Amino acid sequence: MPKAKTPHRTGYHHGNLREVLIDAAVQLVEEGGPGNVSVREAAKRAGVSPGAPFRHFANKTALMTAVAEQAMSRFRSEITNAVENVATDDPIERFAAVGIAYLRWAIRNPTHFQIISTRSLIDWDSSESLRNDNEAVRSLMEKSMVEAQQRNMLRSTDIVETQIAARALVYGLARMCIDGHFAQWAVAGHTAERTAQNVLEHFVTLIGNDAP
Amino acid sequence: MPKAKTPHRTGYHHGNLREVLIDAAVQLVEEGGPGNVSVREAAKRAGVSPGAPFRHFANKTALMTAVAEQAMSRFRSEITNAVENVATDDPIERFAAVGIAYLRWAIRNPTHFQIISTRSLIDWDSSESLRNDNEAVRSLMEKSMVEAQQRNMLRSTDIVETQIAARALVYGLARMCIDGHFAQWAVAGHTAERTAQNVLEHFVTLIGNDAP
DNA sequence: TGCGAATTGTAAACAGTGATTACATTTTTC
DNA sequence: GAAAAATGTAATCACTGTTTACAATTCGCA
Incomplete structure (x- = not known):
């Protein structure tokens, strides 16, 4: 089980957001099933604003698909x-x-x-x-x-x-x-x-x- | 398939709300699957305020269970x-x-x-x-x-x-x-x-x- | 018949959600 | 080095489940 590696983003850009969002979503699934996943919570755990994920996934379903x-x-x-x-x-x-x-x-x-x-x-x-x-x-x-x-x-x-x-x-x-x-x-x-x-x-x- | 019978509520009380809410939920399920059901929409279709359903069902899951x-x-x-x-x-x-x-x-x-x-x-x-x-x-x-x-x-x-x-x-x-x-x-x-x-x-x- | 209690509705609010928009910053490209 | 593309933020929208204080109605009983 590989641990989510957050590369302690320094600047404005994250550099690894897509993968970190997926890892966060996986974590949320493991904590409480598919219904426990929210885009905002994944964003929060990635240390990023609520709108950021939508630069990498068209919608929540696309994140779940990943x-x-x-x-x-x-x-x-x-x-x-x-x-x-x-x-x-x-x-x-x-x-x-x-x-x-x-x-x-x-x-x-x-x-x-x-x-x-x-x-x-x-x-x-x-x-x-x-x-x-x-x-x-x-x-x-x-x-x-x-x-x-x-x-x-x-x-x-x-x-x-x-x-x-x-x-x-x-x-x-x-x-x-x-x-x-x-x-x-x-x-x-x-x-x-x-x-x-x-x-x-x-x-x-x-x-x-x-x-x- | 029995049609939802809304008895055209006249007064303050509905008289049949529990059953009508279930019928509305069934209708919503048929229209777009389980994910299409919302308590508020069921309430709206029953012609009742958003809080009213919670007098008959403890939560959304209880409505779905019915x-x-x-x-x-x-x-x-x-x-x-x-x-x-x-x-x-x-x-x-x-x-x-x-x-x-x-x-x-x-x-x-x-x-x-x-x-x-x-x-x-x-x-x-x-x-x-x-x-x-x-x-x-x-x-x-x-x-x-x-x-x-x-x-x-x-x-x-x-x-x-x-x-x-x-x-x-x-x-x-x-x-x-x-x-x-x-x-x-x-x-x-x-x-x-x-x-x-x-x-x-x-x-x-x-x-x-x-x-x- | 009338009155208090229980039932069942409303209105307003709260926090959380997915998603969009205008804008700012950074990186890439030529 | 400047234009363009990529990727972040902040604010905002409509919608959700649920709770709370309050109001209207109905019910059970003296």
């Missing part, structure tokens, strides 16, 4: 790293690895996951990097599924439905956690993370060709 | 009706009927589904009716699953994982729609609703005991 871009980048690289460090080349296991890394990051960074997945907070369409990172994760899931089918490892041949189901399951588990639908199924003392992993692995055996 | 209660009640009864009108007593088909009714309502009432499922907008813990209605839907899913297992119709005996997976799948599909993760998988010209149904039915065959 926060989302940073978060999404870390999200993507954590998942990419996880799947690269998987020993086996079993595509189904690789898919499980993606899903587990996905859930792990979402559960450990709930407010950031909320920001990157809630379109009303950000301007999704205007950000190429958001789309790229998201597509990278999606295609990682897709590839492993397609490969599994090619090796005849899937129970069903309806790969489109299977893929959407897989994505919906992972996304649903993540959102159930961050939306608080979770108290009821912290099963048998397991943490949310462990439970989510169990369910994902269960799903993986369901779609597989072997008997459970 | 909106959510109304929406959740309709959500529950639509699902309950759907499953009561299912001819068969096949528990797996009954589960599918619940899921389809769930997705149907969520997709056709996206902003209201967003309100009832996003805990940051409402005061979930303080509302008994929200909990009751939610639990009713959950237990409807649970019952059909348990029955399916008792009749040996499920592929896996890990019923806890199967149940959570089922809920996560339905919830994930609904949220993917309302969060806009959907443009990519409006598959083959199908509407979101039809696609979601296909995926759900695919999942149902996956968990079943028969060969696909």
Whole structure:
């Protein structure tokens, strides 16, 4: 977790305002969720007047989008790293690895996951990097599924439905956690993370060709 | 869709303010999502001063919670009706009927589904009716699953994982729609609703005991 | 029927918000 | 070194949720 480096601005110009504003916004998100972010408070923490941020961001949504871009980048690289460090080349296991890394990051960074997945907070369409990172994760899931089918490892041949189901399951588990639908199924003392992993692995055996 | 009935208040007292405020808030939600709701605008539309709503709701969240209660009640009864009108007593088909009714309502009432499922907008813990209605839907899913297992119709005996997976799948599909993760998988010209149904039915065959 | 209490409205104010505008300063560029 | 571009400030606007003091109305009861 890199600390916000405020370079103790000396003169009239700040020199680093854009990045410092993003860091301040991230800090505000961590302190009290997305609703805790205000442009003015971010400006105050950057030691700058309330109007200054609008030289760097067209509006509040643009600032939140920058926060989302940073978060999404870390999200993507954590998942990419996880799947690269998987020993086996079993595509189904690789898919499980993606899903587990996905859930792990979402559960450990709930407010950031909320920001990157809630379109009303950000301007999704205007950000190429958001789309790229998201597509990278999606295609990682897709590839492993397609490969599994090619090796005849899937129970069903309806790969489109299977893929959407897989994505919906992972996304649903993540959102159930961050939306608080979770108290009821912290099963048998397991943490949310462990439970989510169990369910994902269960799903993986369901779609597989072997008997459970 | 019942129209807000403003009884043309004559005197100093409104007589119906609480309900009219809820209706106004619902209208604002329909016009521009949850973010479009403001207590003052609701008061204005009810023809009342900005402070008046606080005689009926402790704060804005309480007003939104009342909106959510109304929406959740309709959500529950639509699902309950759907499953009561299912001819068969096949528990797996009954589960599918619940899921389809769930997705149907969520997709056709996206902003209201967003309100009832996003805990940051409402005061979930303080509302008994929200909990009751939610639990009713959950237990409807649970019952059909348990029955399916008792009749040996499920592929896996890990019923806890199967149940959570089922809920996560339905919830994930609904949220993917309302969060806009959907443009990519409006598959083959199908509407979101039809696609979601296909995926759900695919999942149902996956968990079943028969060969696909 | 009348009177005190509870309910429910108003008006005015407060602090906080996103955003814009006119202006000032600094940096960049030729 | 001067014109231009970038980036800060100060003031201001309209809007928000919420509170407070006060006024009008309705309700419960002698």
